[in-house]
Amino acid sequence: xxxxQVHTPEDNARIIRRVFDEFVNQGDFSxxxxxxxxxxxxxxxxxxxxxxxxxVKYTIAGLREGFPxxxxxxxxxxxxxxxxxxxxxxxxxxxxxxxxxxxxxxxxEFKGVVVxxxxxxxxxERWGIGVESAxxxxxxxxxxxxxxxxxxxxxxxxxxxxLAELAATVATLTEADRP
Numbered sequence: 001x002x003x004x005q006v007h008t009p010e011d012n013a014r015i016i017r018r019v020f021d022e023f024v025n026q027g028d029f030s031x032x033x034x035x036x037x038x039x040x041x042x043x044x045x046x047x048x049x050x051x052x053x054x055x056v057k058y059t060i061a062g063l064r065e066g067f068p069x070x071x072x073x074x075x076x077x078x079x080x081x082x083x084x085x086x087x088x089x090x091x092x093x094x095x096x097x098x099x100x101x102x103x104x105x106x107x108x109e110f111k112g113v114v115v116x117x118x119x120x121x122x123x124x125e126r127w128g129i130g131v132e133s134a135x136x137x138x139x140x141x142x143x144x145x146x147x148x149x150x151x152x153x154x155x156x157x158x159x160x161x162x163l164a165e166l167a168a169t170v171a172t173l174t175e176a177d178r179p
Contacts (some may be wrong), residue, residue: 007121008077016084016116021073024060032056037122044128047099066098083117110134
């Protein structure tokens with residue numbers, strides 16, 4: 001479809017399904033260049049992710065490294081004008097390095113909501129709602145989001161906390177800060 005064509009909500013829904021069917025679940029990174037805008041903004045990237053398409057690839061590559069069998073199921077999808085909202089379930093086995101953590105071999109499952117905005121048939125923005133906190137909770141690190149980091153005044157800013165900042169923050173926590 002050319003950028004001059006009008007894109008229906010159904011077109012946008014098909015594009016978002018490709019994110020999960022081809023990119024996340026199958027690891028086909030070539031689809032990213034077809035369906036994402038070069039200046040795409042991910043409002044909840046993996047810590048340390050660069051901006052734009054490189055950040056999208058970095059985030060999914062990091063997740064797939066930590067969880068090689070990563071699979072996301074779209075439970076519900078709603079498309080209206082240039083926005084698509086999905087409720088999804090993420091599943092994987094923690095068998096690879098992830099965010100500096102050693103693998104546990106444990107299977108995790110968590111749910112979240114993702115809102116997408118498309119422009120001219122390309123993904124322009126992404127917001128995860130509950131995905132990050134649910135993932136940390138599934139990994140046994142929910143306290144990082146709600147407890148200790150909040151008490152230390154080090155909640156995420158703008159593009160997110162990079163790995164060095166996360167590691168430095170965790171290193172400052174005492175046993176009393178941990179659950």
